[in-house]
Amino acid sequence: MTASPTRTRTRLRGAASLLASTDHKVIGLLYLALGSLYFLIGGLEALVMRVQLAAPGNAVLTGETYNAFFTLHGTTMIFLAVMPMLLGFSNYLLPLQIGARDMAFPRLNAFGFWITALGGLLLYLSLLEGPPSAGWFAYAPLSERPFSMSLGTDFWAAALIFMGTGSTLTAINLIVTTLRYRAPGMGLWMMPMFSWMAFVNSVIIVFAMPALNAALVMLEVDRALGGHNFAHGGSALLWQHYFWFFGHPEVYIMILPAWGLISEVIPVYARKPIFGYEFVAGSTLAIAVLSFAVYAHHMFAVGLSRPVNLAFAASTMLIAIPTGIKVLNWVATLWRGSIRFETPMLYALAFLVQFTLGGVTGVSFAVLPIDWQVTDTYYVVAHFHYVLMGGTLFALLSGLHHYYPKMTGRLLGDTLGKAAFWLITLGFNGVFLVQHALGLMGMPRRVYTYPDLPGWGALNRVSTVSAFVMGAGLVLVLVNLVVSRQLGRVAGDNPWRAWTLEWATSSPPPAGNFTRLPPVKSRRPLWDLAHPEDPDHRRPARHDRTHGHIRPEEQEHPR
């Protein structure tokens, strides 16, 4: 097909208007695209590392290169893959779910995205100088001169300040949007669950990111101006305190919107309202507060005083309670529901199992002797990959399959989607389940090779092979996303028959989001619209109290 000059011009103009857009939906999609791109890069980095670890004594990478790889992998996945994807979903969905026309500050929104993109570019420009290799946590004094001489660490710090600023601005935007731009009639306690979680998540971001900025400023004063904050007479522990005061809330920042997506998906495919709405939302608030109160559990092996260790062990066990409340509520939502096993639901169910497993190993760290035994081993790696991949990534994929029809107007391919799901699930569990065992056997993390101890080589081989299986699954998802754009079945406004506001508008939504807002009188405005004889807001009891029964008209499989 030859493109005529006019068509090329139109295409260029289309691209330019896309890049210069301040529409929250476009920015949300840009965030998702950026996140996907870096997810691919970070995934390839992980595969290279897995190849190096496939057999004991391998020599694919040198030790120093391996350090650079896991530093870039961690930084990329956290700041450039997971956070942009979650903020992308927040950006796209939150105004739609609360019936707003756009975000409170559309231009600030675009600025936040572009400064994040600039940060990503900066991080990878460091490759020209010698990449950062002090780990994503950059512990002082390793991250100080003379231990990290190349400019890589400076690039890394500058990139993080940019990305942190972008996230903070987006978060402020989301909070103000939530507080001031809800549809008439929609109280805070009527908002869809995802909006709740994105809102609380933004509050955490506003308070956590500045801690990272403070630490990075001090680090740069040390590195560039010869200061004494963390080394040369300063305190290396101070860095750890400040870094984890940001870093632990950060892991909750990476899971909250994912929980929000799961809370949207499960009720739709179980054909029941979410069970215990107030508790799911309220436990989120508890987590927002507690996420700051547990940060020193990353430092149990440092040698803090016993009372401090005990206090943080206790708070770490505490934070499992609101998390457990959520899991129980999701399971209770499934209880006697009328479940449809669509691809998003499959991902959500896998999420439940894997996230719970990751959570349980997480609580095991709160027991000090266990932590001292397994800290800095592959047990930790297995734990946080179970919550970040088995949790967040699966929730993201669930949300992606669920909302793709809303974003593009077309359904994703079903067979391809399910095939990819099984590859990813089997692959993922193959990679990380065995790493629990490796960690308990004492294999340290962040080492580029290991001795040929009994079982280590075999388990690592299982891990590496599974990683490629999972990679194949993710490639299938990517193919599905691209192909369905043209060939997918036309979705219509509400393909899953969901009841929240984002499904009230066309797919994809027009500029300005809604041509006509349905009246909002309860948590499920579309249900009220479709069933004027039995609307939620007329029910005597709390509307989600279905007494363990599903409403007959919601029954998917007639008994």
Next chain:
Amino acid sequence: MSGSHAAAPPPISRVSSGRMGMALFLFGDAVTFTLLIVGHLYLRRHAPQGAPHLDLSGTLVFSVLLWASSGTLWAAERLRDVPRVSGVLYALTGLLGLTFVAGTLQEWLQLVQAGYGVSSTLFFTGYYTLTGLHALHVLLGALALLVLAALRFRDRLGWRRRGVTDALGLYWHFVDAVWVLLFLLLYVWRGP
């Protein structure tokens, strides 16, 4: 909140978006400053040499100018309806801020010439970090104020654009308040 779902309209707040957004940003900024101050205090406990004698009286002059700018800003916001007057007052506020930044730079220059750089002692590492970050805040705020002054002078940014001036005003008062704390901490207090 009870579980009742009366169809009452939500209480849409009376605070402008700009003010709310800036308040949130300043919450975060306060965390940054707090952590830097706490880190500085902690390191100063272990500093072999205490806080040296800085030029208290000279800095006090510049500090008073900065704090006075909160007054001119207040006056500018009170006289918002008179474009020219409020424009001049906004400009005055911005210029006072720039004067303060110049004072900070001049003081740094004197210190460096006397042999006190960032890398000389633990105290000075924190000193330059804190005063530097604060001066950066003042500089950005002052430049924004000058832009605002030019716009107000020509009767732009009327009541409909209340959020912009609200936000900047909040920011400026915050930056001044931070300086009260930093001044006491770095110049007045003699250390533990």
